[in-house]
Amino acid sequence: xxxxxxxxxxMLLSSYLDGELNPREKTRVEALLKxxxxxxxxxxxxxKTKAVLRSAPRRKVPRNFTxxxxxxxxxxxxxxxxxxxxxxxxxxxxxxxxxxxSQLLPGMAARPLTAEQPxxxxxxxxxxxxxxxxxxxxxxxxxxxxxxxxxxxxxxxSLAEGLGGGGVxxxxxxxxxxxxxxxxxxxxxxxxxxxxxxxxxxxxTATVEPLPLEGSGPILGVRESEDQGKALDDDYRSFVPSxxxxxxxxxxxxxxxxxxxxxxxxxxxxxxxxxxxxxxLKKKSL
Amino acid sequence: MDEAGLIQDALRGDLDAFNRLVLAxxxxxxxxxxxMLSDEAAAEDATQTxxxxxxxxxxxxxxxxxxxxxxxxxxxTCYDELRRRQRRPTIPLEPFNSAEDEEIESPTWLADHNPTxxxxxxxxxxxxxxxxxIQELPEEFxxxxxxxxxxxxxxxEVSQAMGKPLGTIKSRLARARLRLRDCLAGFAELLPxxxxxxxxxxxx
Numbered sequence: 001x002x003x004x005x006x007x008x009x010x011m012l013l014s015s016y017l018d019g020e021l022n023p024r025e026k027t028r029v030e031a032l033l034k035x036x037x038x039x040x041x042x043x044x045x046x047x048k049t050k051a052v053l054r055s056a057p058r059r060k061v062p063r064n065f066t067x068x069x070x071x072x073x074x075x076x077x078x079x080x081x082x083x084x085x086x087x088x089x090x091x092x093x094x095x096x097x098x099x100x101x102s103q104l105l106p107g108m109a110a111r112p113l114t115a116e117q118p119x120x121x122x123x124x125x126x127x128x129x130x131x132x133x134x135x136x137x138x139x140x141x142x143x144x145x146x147x148x149x150x151x152x153x154x155x156x157x158s159l160a161e162g163l164g165g166g167g168v169x170x171x172x173x174x175x176x177x178x179x180x181x182x183x184x185x186x187x188x189x190x191x192x193x194x195x196x197x198x199x200x201x202x203x204x205t206a207t208v209e210p211l212p213l214e215g216s217g218p219i220l221g222v223r224e225s226e227d228q229g230k231a232l233d234d235d236y237r238s239f240v241p242s243x244x245x246x247x248x249x250x251x252x253x254x255x256x257x258x259x260x261x262x263x264x265x266x267x268x269x270x271x272x273x274x275x276x277x278x279x280x281l282k283k284k285s286l
Numbered sequence: 287m288d289e290a291g292l293i294q295d296a297l298r299g300d301l302d303a304f305n306r307l308v309l310a311x312x313x314x315x316x317x318x319x320x321x322m323l324s325d326e327a328a329a330e331d332a333t334q335t336x337x338x339x340x341x342x343x344x345x346x347x348x349x350x351x352x353x354x355x356x357x358x359x360x361x362x363t364c365y366d367e368l369r370r371r372q373r374r375p376t377i378p379l380e381p382f383n384s385a386e387d388e389e390i391e392s393p394t395w396l397a398d399h400n401p402t403x404x405x406x407x408x409x410x411x412x413x414x415x416x417x418x419x420i421q422e423l424p425e426e427f428x429x430x431x432x433x434x435x436x437x438x439x440x441x442x443e444v445s446q447a448m449g450k451p452l453g454t455i456k457s458r459l460a461r462a463r464l465r466l467r468d469c470l471a472g473f474a475e476l477l478p479x480x481x482x483x484x485x486x487x488x489x490x
Contacts, residue, residue, distance in 0.1 A: 007457075007461070010460045010461075010464060011456050011457055014460035014463055015456050018440075018441065018459075020440070020441050020456070045467050046463050046464075048467075048482070049463050049466050049467040049470060050463065052470055052477060053416065053435040053466070054435060054436070054438075055412075056321075056412075056416045056436060057409060057413055058313065058317050059320050060313070061312050061316045061333075062316075062330055064308075064309065064312065065308055065315070065334050065337050066308050067301060067304065067305060067338060067341055069301060071334075071338055072301065072338055072341050072342060
C-alpha cells in the first residue's frame with residue numbers, strides 16, 4: 001500500500017485529513033478516494049494514526065511555571081566576554097607566531113650591532129650641528145651645560161645680553177661663556193651667596209664679576225694666563241655634549257636582538273591566559 | 287482572556303500579565319516538551335526555560351499566533367536539550383536482569399508496582415507505545431506531528447512555530463504520519479479496536 005502511492009499523494013491525503021487543501025485539490029482527492037480502494041485504505045490508515053496520537057493522554061503540569069522577578073533577570077554580562085577573550089587570544093597567538101617567524105627569516109631579524117660598525121662612527125659630527133648652534137643659539141642654551149669662565153675681560157654688553165658672555169676677541173661667541181668684568185652686569189638668577197665669586201654661568205643672564213686669579217697650573221676650567229679673556233672654540237664645546245646625548249639616545253633606541261623573542265613569549269603567555277579565562281567563564285556559564 | 291492586552295502589558299514589563307499567559311499555555315508547553323524529550327524532569331526544565339526565554343525576547347514577537355510563538359520557544363529549547371544530550375550522552379538507569387544477563391528494556395520499570403486496574407495498565411502501555419514511536423521520528427518530524435496531531439494546531443500556526451514554509455510542514459507531517467503508522471502497527475495488540483489498521487482490526 002505504501003509503495004503504491006507517491007509522496008505527493010501521501011501529502012495530499014494528509015492535508016485532506018486536516019482540511020488544509022484548497023477547493024480544487026480537495027475535489028481531486030475526493031475523486032481519487034471514490035475511485036481507488038488503495039487510496040481509500042491509505043487514507044483510513046492515516047486517519048487512525050492521527051486518532052491514536054490524539055488519544056494519547058495529556059499530562060498534567062507538575063507545577064506552575066509562572067515567573068518570578070529573580071528568574072527573569074538577565075544573565076551576568078561577564079559571560080558575554082567569552083568570545084572576545086577567545087578572539088584576543090587567537091590574535092595574540094598569531095602575533096607571537098609572526099614575531100618568531102620574522103626573526104627566523106633572513107633579512108627580517110633585528111640587525112645586531114657588529115664589529116664592522118666602528119664605534120667612533122657613531123660619534124661623527126653632524127654636518128649641520130655647528131650651523132644649527134649658530135643659527136639657533138637659544139635652543140642650544142637649553143640643552144648645553146653651563147660653561148664656567150674664569151677671569152677674562154668682560155664681553156660687550158650687546159653680546160652678553162641674551163646670548164651669553166664672550167671674550168672681546170671673539171665676537172662670534174654668542175650663546176656661550178661668561179661675561180667680563182663689566183660693572184654694569186649683575187648676576188641674575190644666580191645665588192648671591194655663591195661661594196665662588198667671579199664665576200659666570202650660562203644662560204647668559206647669569207654674570208658674575210670676575211676676580212683676579214692668583215697662581216697658575218692645570219686646574220680644570222682655569223685657563224692659562226695668556227689664554228684668559230680669549231674665547232674657546234665655542235662651536236666644539238657646544239656640539240660635543242649634544243652629540244654625546246644623541247649617541248646615548250641612539251644606543252637606547254637600538255633594539256636588543258632578544259627583544260622580539262621576549263615579546264613573542266609575552267604574547268604567548270597572554271594568549272594562554274586569555275584562553276584559560278574564557279574556559280573558566282564558559283564553565284561557569286554552563 | 288484578553289491575550290493582546292496581556293501581551294502589551296507584558297511588553298511594558300508587567301510580569302503578572304505575562305504570568306497569566308503562562309498559566310494559559312503551560313499545559314500545552316509542558317506536554318509538547320514531554321513528548322519531545324520523553325522525560326518529565328527534562329520537560330519541566332525545558333518548559334520553564336522556554337517561558338523565561340519568551341519573556342526576555344517578548345519584543346521580538348511580531349504579532350500572529352502567540353500560542354505558536356510560545357511553542358516555537360518550547361521546541362527550540364527542546365532542540366537545545368536534545369543536542370546537549372548528543373554531546374554528552376548519559377547511561378540510562380535501566381534495571382539489570384542478572385538471570386539472563388541483560389538489561390530490561392521496558393521504559394516503565396520505575397513505575398509504581400502497586401496493583402492497578404487493567405484499563406490503567408493498557409493506557410500506560412499504549413502511551414508508552416505512542417511515545418516510543420514518537421521518539422523514533424527525526425526531531426523535525428517529531429515537532430510537526432506533535433504540534434498538529436497532539437496539540438491540534440493548524441498548519442499556519444505550525445509554520446509560524448517552526449519557522450518553515452507551509453509546503454515543508456505538509457511534507458514533514460505526511461512523512462511523519464507514515465512512519466508513525468508503520469511503527470504503531472508493531473503495537474497493534476495495544477491499540478483499541480477502533481484504531482487498529484487493516485487486518486489487525488478484522489482479526490479482533
